[in-house]
Amino acid sequence: xxxxxxxxxxxxxxxxxxxxxxxxxxxxxxxxxxxxxxxxxxxxxxxxxxxxxxxxxxxxxxxxxxxxxxxxxxxxxxxxxxxxxxxxxxxxxxxxxxxxxxxxxxxxxxxxxxxxxxxxxxxxxxxxxxxxxxxxxxxxxxxxxxxxxxxxxxxxxxxxxxxxxxxx
Numbered sequence: 001x002x003x004x005x006x007x008x009x010x011x012x013x014x015x016x017x018x019x020x021x022x023x024x025x026x027x028x029x030x031x032x033x034x035x036x037x038x039x040x041x042x043x044x045x046x047x048x049x050x051x052x053x054x055x056x057x058x059x060x061x062x063x064x065x066x067x068x069x070x071x072x073x074x075x076x077x078x079x080x081x082x083x084x085x086x087x088x089x090x091x092x093x094x095x096x097x098x099x100x101x102x103x104x105x106x107x108x109x110x111x112x113x114x115x116x117x118x119x120x121x122x123x124x125x126x127x128x129x130x131x132x133x134x135x136x137x138x139x140x141x142x143x144x145x146x147x148x149x150x151x152x153x154x155x156x157x158x159x160x161x162x163x164x165x166x167x168x
Contacts, residue, residue, distance in 0.1 A: 001046055006039040049154050053161045057101070061153040063092015067100070069149065069166040078141045083113060086132040086166075088151065094119055094128035100149040107144045108136040 011032040049062070065088055072083040088097055094117050102110050113133035120127050138144055145168050152163040 001044050003042040003044060005041050007036060009034060009036045011035070050159075055152045055161055055163065058152055058154075058161065059098030061092070061097050061151070062156060063090055063094075063097070063153055064155050064157060064162075065090035065092065065097065065151060065153055065164065067149070067151050067164045067166055069146075071146070076138065078138050080137070082136045082138070082146075084134045084136055084146060086134065086149065087129060088132070089127075089129040091125055091127045092153070093126055094130050097130055097153075098151070099132050100151045102134060102149070103147045105147065107139055108146070109139060111135045111137075 012035050014031055014033045067086065067088050069087070070085050072085070074082075076082055086100060088094070099115070111134070113135045115130060115132040117130045118128050136146055148165050148168045150163055150165045152161060154160075155162045
């Protein structure tokens with residue numbers, strides 16, 4: 001594939017010398033001249049993701065990731081919220097990492113509370129952390145379990161699809 005030229009247009013100050021010997025400052029502030037600069041197009045080789053081993057629910061996430069979960073409390077009254085924090089960390093474009101699907105549950109109503117990302121770059125590699133908050137509101141009293149979550153991705157270093165799972 002080819003990434004087209006990047007173009008920038010800007011105004012550059014240009015000084016001209018005054019021929020008037022009594023002009024002490026000359027053209028001190030200069031005049032502007034509009035300049036346009038263009039890069040060359042870039043060619044990139046893009047490999048297709050393999051069909052072999054692709055999970056049915058593959059969302060397009062590429063990189064190498066780990067995932068963990070935690071809750072803000074483990075004892076609540078029925079109807080009171082529990083916040084589940086899902087932390088995904090690893091190498092790859094963390095902004096494009098798909099959020100794990102929350103399985104349907106008769107025990108909880110589930111609402112997305114928010115997410116944030118921290119991105120770092122080391123050489124040619126992007127890495128980072130994405131934290132997703134989900135609010136679980138119990139529908140009934142008793143000992144309830146938030147189900148295990150899974151995240152699948154294609155790991156280009158291994159050349160295979162991987163799946164990571166949390167504990168329930």
